[in-house]
Amino acid sequence: MSLTDYLRIARRFWKGIVALVLVSTVAAFGWYLIQPRIYSAEASGMVISSGADNLSWSLAGDSLAKSKAKSYKAVAESASVADRVISDLSLPTTAQDLLGNVAVTVPTDGTEIRIDARDKDPVQSQKVANDWVKALASQVSDLEKDANSNAKGNPAVKVVPLVTAMVPTEPVSPKLTLALGVGVVGGLLLGLAYAFIRDRVDRRIRTSEEAERFGYPVIGTLPLDDVLVKGSSVLEGTGGHQFMSEALRELRTNLRFIDVDHQPRIVLVTSSLPSEGKSTVIANLASTLAADAEPVIVVDADLRRPNVHNVFDIVGDVGVTDILSGRARIDDVMQTWHRNDLVRVLAAGHIPPNPSELLGSQAMRNLLATLSQDALVLVDAPPLLPFTDAAVLSRAADGTLVLVRANRTKVDELSHALGNLQRVKGRVLGLILNGIPSKGADARARGYYGRYGYGEPPAEDRTLEPAAQPREARSRRGSAGSAEDWSASGQSMTDDAAGSRWDRPFDEDSQGAHGFGAPSPGQDRLGLAAEHDQPDGPRGHSGWAQPGYGEDPGAHSTDADESAADDGVWLPARVRESYGSRRRGL
Numbered sequence: 277m278s279l280t281d282y283l284r285i286a287r288r289f290w291k292g293i294v295a296l297v298l299v300s301t302v303a304a305f306g307w308y309l310i311q312p313r314i315y316s317a318e319a320s321g322m323v324i325s326s327g328a329d330n331l332s333w334s335l336a337g338d339s340l341a342k343s344k345a346k347s348y349k350a351v352a353e354s355a356s357v358a359d360r361v362i363s364d365l366s367l368p369t370t371a372q373d374l375l376g377n378v379a380v381t382v383p384t385d386g387t388e389i390r391i392d393a394r395d396k397d398p399v400q401s402q403k404v405a406n407d408w409v410k411a412l413a414s415q416v417s418d419l420e421k422d423a424n425s426n427a428k429g430n431p432a433v434k435v436v437p438l439v440t441a442m443v444p445t446e447p448v449s450p451k452l453t454l455a456l457g458v459g460v461v462g463g464l465l466l467g468l469a470y471a472f473i474r475d476r477v478d479r480r481i482r483t484s485e486e487a488e489r490f491g492y493p494v495i496g497t498l499p500l501d502d503v504l505v506k507g508s509s510v511l512e513g514t515g516g517h518q519f520m521s522e523a524l525r526e527l528r529t530n531l532r533f534i535d536v537d538h539q540p541r542i543v544l545v546t547s548s549l550p551s552e553g554k555s556t557v558i559a560n561l562a563s564t565l566a567a568d569a570e571p572v573i574v575v576d577a578d579l580r581r582p583n584v585h586n587v588f589d590i591v592g593d594v595g596v597t598d599i600l601s602g603r604a605r606i607d608d609v610m611q612t613w614h615r616n617d618l619v620r621v622l623a624a625g626h627i628p629p630n631p632s633e634l635l636g637s638q639a640m641r642n643l644l645a646t647l648s649q650d651a652l653v654l655v656d657a658p659p660l661l662p663f664t665d666a667a668v669l670s671r672a673a674d675g676t677l678v679l680v681r682a683n684r685t686k687v688d689e690l691s692h693a694l695g696n697l698q699r700v701k702g703r704v705l706g707l708i709l710n711g712i713p714s715k716g717a718d719a720r721a722r723g724y725y726g727r728y729g730y731g732e733p734p735a736e737d738r739t740l741e742p743a744a745q746p747r748e749a750r751s752r753r754g755s756a757g758s759a760e761d762w763s764a765s766g767q768s769m770t771d772d773a774a775g776s777r778w779d780r781p782f783d784e785d786s787q788g789a790h791g792f793g794a795p796s797p798g799q800d801r802l803g804l805a806a807e808h809d810q811p812d813g814p815r816g817h818s819g820w821a822q823p824g825y826g827e828d829p830g831a832h833s834t835d836a837d838e839s840a841a842d843d844g845v846w847l848p849a850r851v852r853e854s855y856g857s858r859r860r861g862l
Contacts (some may be wrong), residue, residue: 283798285471285472285475285784286468286471286525286677287386288471288475288482289467289470289471289474289475291469292470292471293464293468293470293471294467294473295563296463296466296467296470297379297460297462297463297464297467298463298777299400299463300457300459300462300463300590301459301460301463302457302458302459303459304455304456304459304460304462305452305456305459307342307450307453307454307455308450308455308456311449311450312396313396313400313447313449313450313559314394314395314396314449314450315394315395315396315397315401315446315448316392316393316394316401316446316448317392317393317394317398317401317402317404317405317406317441317442317443317444318390318391318392318393318405318439318441318603319391319405319406319408319409319437319439319441320388320389320390320391320409320437320438320439321388321389321391321392321394321409321412321413321435321436321438321439321702322387322388322389322435322436322438323341323342323344323345323348323387323388323389323416323433323434323435323439324341324387324433324434324435324436325340325432325433326339330617340432340433341387341433342385342386342387343431343675344478345386345387345388345389346382346434348382348389348412348416349380349381349382349389351412351415351416351419352380352389352408352412353375353378353380354415355371355372355375356415357408357411357412357415358371358372358374358375358378359371360411360414360415361374361407361408361411362374363405364407364410364411365403365404365407365538367404367514370846373425374404377393377394377395377404378391378392378393378394378404378408379391379392380392383545383662385646388438389412389435391405391408391409391412391441392405393405393408393441394448394449398443398444398445399443401441401444402441402443402444403497405441406437406441409435409437409438410437412435412725413434413436413437414437416433416434417431417434417435419581420432420433420434447600454857455785461465464545472520477521479634479686479687479688480683480685480686481680481682481683481685481686481687481690482682482683482685483682483709484497484709484775487680487690487707487709488707490690490691490694490707492678492694492704492706492707493706493707494706494707494708494709495527495530495531495534495677495706495707495708496524496526496527496530496531496704496706496708496709497523497526497708497709497712498520498521498523498524498527498557498708498709498710498711498712498787499519499520499523499711499712499713499714500711500712500713500714501519501520501699508561509556509559510556510559510563510587510588510615511560511563515861519714522562524560524561524564525564527561527564527708528561528564528568530706531543531561531677531705535675538674539676540673540674540675540705541627541648541652541653542644542647542653542655542672542673542674542675543653543654543655543673543674543675543676543677543700543705544577544655544657544666544669544670544673544675544676544677545557545558545561545655545656545657545676545677545679545708546657546658546659546660546670546676546677546678546679546693547659547660547678547679547680547681547685547693548659548660548661548680548685548689548690548692548693549659549661549662549685549689550581550659550662552659552679552681552685552710553654553679553681553682553710553711554657554659554679555578555583555584555586555587555656557679557710558571558574558584558654558656559574559584559587559588559709559783561654562574562619562654563615563616563619564634564715565652566616566618566619567616569618570618570651570652571618571650571651571652572618572619572620572652572653572654573610573620573621573622573650573651573652573653573654574588574619574620574654574656575596575644575646575647575653575654575655575656576592576595576596576621576622576623576624576656576670577596577624577635577640577655577656577657577665578624578626578656578657578658578665579597579624579628579634579635579658579665580631580658580663581658582623582624582627583654583656584621584623584624585621585624586621588613588621588622588714589614590611590613590621591611591623592623592624592625592836593623593625593626594609594623594625595609595622595623595625595735596609596622596623596624596625596640596643597623597624597625597626597627597628597634598625598626599622599625600637600639600640600643606622606643606646609623609625610622611623620651622647631658631663631665632663632664632665632668635657635665635668635669636669636672637666640669640672641672641827644672644673648674651690655669657669657670660678660692660693660697661689661692661693661696664696666696666697667696667697667699667700667702668700668705670697670700670702671700671701671702673702673703674703675703675704675705676697676702676703676704676705677705677706677707677708678690678693678694678697678704678706678707678708679706679707679708679710680707680709680710681710681711682709682710682711682712682713683711683713684711694834699839766814769782
């Protein structure tokens with residue numbers, strides 16, 4: 277690991293580090309408060325020689341005093357001196373305990389002997405220091421007399437008091453600054469240890485470098501957006517989303533350059549677990565692609581918990597399952613997004629009891645292949661770990677993009693998800709790292725610096741997609757794309773192709789009808805007709821309930837029918853009412 281990695285870890289867990297430093301500092305201050313105050317008093321004595329009548333004797337006596345001072349240090353630390361002090365001051369202690377509170381030092385090449393006495397009572401420490409010098413002088417005198425018992429007169433060497441101890445006013449222990457310093461340093465070391473342990477134990481993926489360890493490139497990193505955090509939606513742009521807008525454009529560019537020789541036309545988008553943002557990412561990616569004049573079809577293949585219709589605010593009651601069951605043609609259920617005609621959406625439809633079998637059928641392959649002939653198809657698939665749907669469907673796609681939610685998706689989860697794709701030999705185009713924080717250590721690692729100075733984006737670049745057109749200019753919902761729509765988007769198309777390009781039959785061995793939306797008589801594999809259509813009455817050649825059966829013909833002149841009729845959409849009765857209510861609310 278480099279210094280940058282250590283700094284990144286420290287920034288990521290700075291709250292824990294600061295908390296441990298504070299706790300350690302408070303604990304050190306508490307220890308300081310409960311410790312007894314110790315006072316120190318220092319006295320000293322000097323070793324001198326007597327009988328120096330001339331210079332030669334004086335020099336010799338000085339050398340003798342220095343040599344004696346070193347030997348007298350041991351005398352000063354002896355129990356005999358301590359017993360004298362205890363006897364003189366009448367102390368309620370033992371010689372060993374008293375020696376533990378007294379320190380004796382002798383400077384190098386000096387004749388001074390310093391006594392440092394410590395006690396909880398400042399006066400007591402002064403008395404012990406002064407009396408210790410006196411007791412040492414008496415003990416030395418006795419020793420010198422015994423050593424020179426035959427000599428007459430005073431001993432050649434003796435100890436005399438030099439500095440008298442004063443009563444100390446400030447305690448020497450404990451020291452507040454030292455206690456707080458130890459607390460801060462100790463807390464910092466604990467905090468750093470905590471951060472590194474958390475970094476090793478934490479299995480969540482945070483950066484693109486961590487995601488790329490699995491051998492697949494990260495083709496897009498999307499920052500957190502306040503609007504998207506509140507709920508799934510398609511951003512309308514302006515300067516407040518400049519970072520998300522730029523990230524989506526980068527993803528669009530990388531997607532186009534993944535394989536320039538064989539550009540993928542059917543792209544499956546999935547994730548490891550639910551709630552990682554794949555539906556929102558698909559919707560915003562489709563909007564960004566359409567903003568560059570590229571037709572896009574979004575297919576909601578999540579037949580477990582479909583959400584694409586909520587993101588685009590379209591009708592979700594009909595869609596993929598109706599086509600695969602042969603109850604509808606593509607142009608019956610294909611819906612154009614009201615904010616951009618180049619984005620068309622195929623909702624999931626009725627949730628079937630066998631999603632995996634339906635998505636893995638040849639009919640689904642044919643459907644995706646047909647859609648990809650005229651547009652880039654983005655398929656929203658269920659997550660990989662809970663279900664096998666995405667792994668099965670990946671064989672029908674040109675490639676798969678796996679969404680990774682930063683700070684949420686774990687290493688083991690992504691590894692198992694990619695393993696599921698590898699086992700079915702699905703092609704992984706790359707990873708999308710979603711939810712990168714725009715602030716903090718991870719943001720700095722990925723380059724999102726908050727308000728770093730792009731300023732207000734240019735007027736022509738403030739939206740993720742072209743502005744919503746007036747209602748009169750929108751293409752009709754559910755249309756397969758008229759010739760006028762395509763010519764307006766820069767595409768050329770004949771009138772015959774405009775009306776028939778979706779009516780391509782399935783393979784004879786495929787699941788479904790002879791053609792999209794043209795089931796054989798009595799065919800209704802999923803039982804969707806009973807779910808959506810009128811309960812009784814004849815059905816037309818396409819299997820839909822005939823309007824007006826058993827009713828007053830004027831009953832079909834409701835606002836819902838008029839709205840649906842104006843849009844050229846033929847929907848089941850119940851869906852038609854819901855669809856009309858939505859259109860009236862636009």
